[in-house]
Amino acid sequence: MNAPVTRRNAVLGVAVAATSLAAPSILRAQSAGRVVVVGGGFGGAACARALKRADARVQVTLIEPNKTYISCPFSNEVIAGLREIEVQQFGYDRLGAAGITVVAQAATAIDAQKRRVTTGDGTAFGYDRLVLSPGIDFHLEALPGYDEAASETMPHAWKAGAQTLLLRRQLEAMPDGGTVAIAIPANPSRCPPAPYERAGLIAHYLKTKKPRSKVLILDAKDTFSLQRLFEQAWKELYGDMIERVALSQGGRVTAIDAAARTIVTEFGNYTPDVANVIPPQRAGRIAGVAGVADATGWCPIDPVTFESKLVPNVHVIGDACLGGGIPKSASAAITQGKAGAAAIVSLLAGRTPEAPRLTGVCYSTVAPGYSFSLAGNYQPRGDIFAEVEGSATSPVDAPRELRAREADEAERWFQAITADCFG
């Protein structure tokens, strides 16, 4: 990189500069550009694939330390014993076969000046455009007393994998008559309806196996996504098993006492038999390293191109970006990944990207054969995405056949999105 300037490479430099001035289009034709994607979740995988599909000449590198991706969608079913974790796992072989260079390392440093990403083993990857799809990290300063050690006894299960199985084992080990508490943070957080889906599915497990037990929700919010649908379903299926303490009832969790296995709220302490603590969140670690996260902990972007407002040539997609009206979900990450890829291909070719229309759908399951959905359309408005016409939510008063049909659709949706990204 820092080779001494000799007469030879000085002359070469001049020659290259002259060529690029004279015939930029010819240079582009030879190499359509290098894009590095950091993070191989739904967003990153969808983006890498879409880049390669849009222009096979683009060199796409996907940096992801895990060799197996474990899907968060449907992991609540694993917690409730309705599904095994193996069907949640996906590899990157098909991405490699599509011509994407998959690097099983963690990105550790980003040099935005030199346009270079460095991985844990010291390898550097140059880029024309960088895509960060790091998902979430936990904002542990916002929840005193909670850390990785605490999560071993009071699991978050908010990143699928060992934590998912730990929470499941704790439920299985709990005696009948116990209380399972779920601590829910304020928005923005990953997959807003998912904590409530989890409450329902845990209630299903308890009703089936430990019917004297209950679920206690400690919530930092007063209202939540799909609230009427959830509350109606809880009542219909589980009676009084699920109790929710909302923000205005003192439900906001302020600290954790891991030694005493106690959850501290603004107005009281709870020591449940099983404590599922979902901490406040922020953009994944590498966003901070790259300097693309702002004081909110999330990443402001141009919603047309997903390019960071803070660092040029770096695009942020998925849970990590400040999306406005678009929720942080797998479906949203996929649609953002694809739209981001289209914008990047345009930018590399010197064209002006078109404003994307994003669509996202998410299913929530309250019991086997009982699901409902939220489908949204989003478009850039100012600095964020705004929900536009055409969004649809399942009706509140609907026959059980509709819930059963949506449960089948949910399963097909999972097959479709995982095939789209990894299959």
Added chain:
Amino acid sequence: MAALINVPSKARRGDIIEIRTLTSHIMETGFRHTADGKLVPRDIITSFACRYNGTEIFRADLFPAIAANPYLSFFTVAKDSGKFEFEWIGDNGYSTTASASITVE
């Protein structure tokens, strides 16, 4: 459930302690209209006070811009064992009280 309060049950003399209160109230601003154009009358809490063994240690005036279910937290110095009394007063004759005791060692 009208009001929630959180006062430490024990403290050492001279400790700075945090007191938290939350009361359920719609805090209707008086600026909104119904679908048929009628003004929704104002209905807010207008004042809050806390007394520690009879002496007022904290007071707040509340206004229409304050959100529903006002949450107030403040600090004081633990001086003597005794009682904290809380009072919320508002429109339409609204009044709620609550109390909590503390042991200071």
